[in-house]
Amino acid sequence: MDTTSAREILDDVFSERVEAATPTWSAHVQLSFYDGEPATAVMALYHDGEPGMRAEQPVVLVPHGAEVTPERYRAFAEGVRESMGFQIAQYEGMTGPAEFFQSDLLRDPALQTAADFARAVRDDEVGAQVLAPIQMGDFAEKHGLPAIADSVTCRLVWDLLREQAHAEASARRLAHEGRVEAVPHLVALLEHWVERGYTFQGEWFVEGQNAHLACTRQLESLLRRAEEPEIRRRVGELAEAGCFAAD
Numbered sequence: 001m002d003t004t005s006a007r008e009i010l011d012d013v014f015s016e017r018v019e020a021a022t023p024t025w026s027a028h029v030q031l032s033f034y035d036g037e038p039a040t041a042v043m044a045l046y047h048d049g050e051p052g053m054r055a056e057q058p059v060v061l062v063p064h065g066a067e068v069t070p071e072r073y074r075a076f077a078e079g080v081r082e083s084m085g086f087q088i089a090q091y092e093g094m095t096g097p098a099e100f101f102q103s104d105l106l107r108d109p110a111l112q113t114a115a116d117f118a119r120a121v122r123d124d125e126v127g128a129q130v131l132a133p134i135q136m137g138d139f140a141e142k143h144g145l146p147a148i149a150d151s152v153t154c155r156l157v158w159d160l161l162r163e164q165a166h167a168e169a170s171a172r173r174l175a176h177e178g179r180v181e182a183v184p185h186l187v188a189l190l191e192h193w194v195e196r197g198y199t200f201q202g203e204w205f206v207e208g209q210n211a212h213l214a215c216t217r218q219l220e221s222l223l224r225r226a227e228e229p230e231i232r233r234r235v236g237e238l239a240e241a242g243c244f245a246a247d
Contacts, residue, residue: 006062009073020045020086020089022089025092029043041057042054043056057096059103063103066106075114080121087099145184174222184226187238191238194243220239
């Protein structure tokens, strides 16, 4: 399925605003898309008819290599629409379209109906069960690494990859349980954080602390267990970069 057909379906499904409301907060949301590679999704909030917050993020309309019929793509779009109001209201607008427009869900053939997709978008646990092996498989392939065979290890590393709110707890568990299978993947991820300056610039905060740095410190004992000389060298470079240093 091409992106032009996808755009036509999305423009139809999201032609009207979606209500997002809790007992203390409400808005109407307009979701629109602009062409590009990747495309751009625009989420605009309206309070009492007046425009408010606006967020733009890149999104992939149709995952590469996914076999998607127009009927199934419409089910995906309708599932996103059904769930986005809940997601946006839950975070009082402090989110972006990429958080709920998870087109990688289309890569799991078990999801077929709007209800299937809505459940995966709305329920973090269901979404993680689908997305973790898919997106960690992409990460492993990109870095020339084997896929992580253990589903629990895969999920814990995915929590860091996707910068989940509980990622520090996942990092702590990886270290405590000695999940050495994940070490090469974690080294590659931390190198990416360092290269982008995330570890020290404070791009991701949880409860007021730099979550990138908190996670790297939790992982130190696990990374130090690496046996391969090349991985040990790279862990040493992460240490020299200050990833494991105390405040």
